[in-house]
Amino acid sequence: MSRYEKDQTINGLTHRIAYGHDHAIGYFVQIYSPPYDEPVVEYDDLYGWYSKNTTSEQRKVAVQLVKDIKAETVSTERMDRDPRNHLGARIAAEIMPTKGNA
Numbered sequence: 001m002s003r004y005e006k007d008q009t010i011n012g013l014t015h016r017i018a019y020g021h022d023h024a025i026g027y028f029v030q031i032y033s034p035p036y037d038e039p040v041v042e043y044d045d046l047y048g049w050y051s052k053n054t055t056s057e058q059r060k061v062a063v064q065l066v067k068d069i070k071a072e073t074v075s076t077e078r079m080d081r082d083p084r085n086h087l088g089a090r091i092a093a094e095i096m097p098t099k100g101n102a
Helices: 056-070 087-095
Strands: 002-010 013-022 026-032 041-044 048-051
Touching: 002 056, 013 056, 026 056, 041 056
Parallel strands: none
Antiparallel strands: 002 013, 013 026, 026 041, 041 048
């Protein structure tokens, strides 16, 4: 799993935005608004969109970030088993080479 966080001002408030890639749910984006402990906007490839107490600006930021991630203009190091992307997988592939879909 990769997880990145950044702060961004939306509607005059600083929001914490988490995004990345998880092997179970795919790409994800979560926007945390200051008065709430849970994300006000969530997206992942498995379940889709979830919004609660959200503004249109927060939603626009999330939609744009998802587009940027999928267009690979925002860096998210996929922590899957692809040896090209993951150091642990690269070491394991060198120690125990496999064939097929193992």
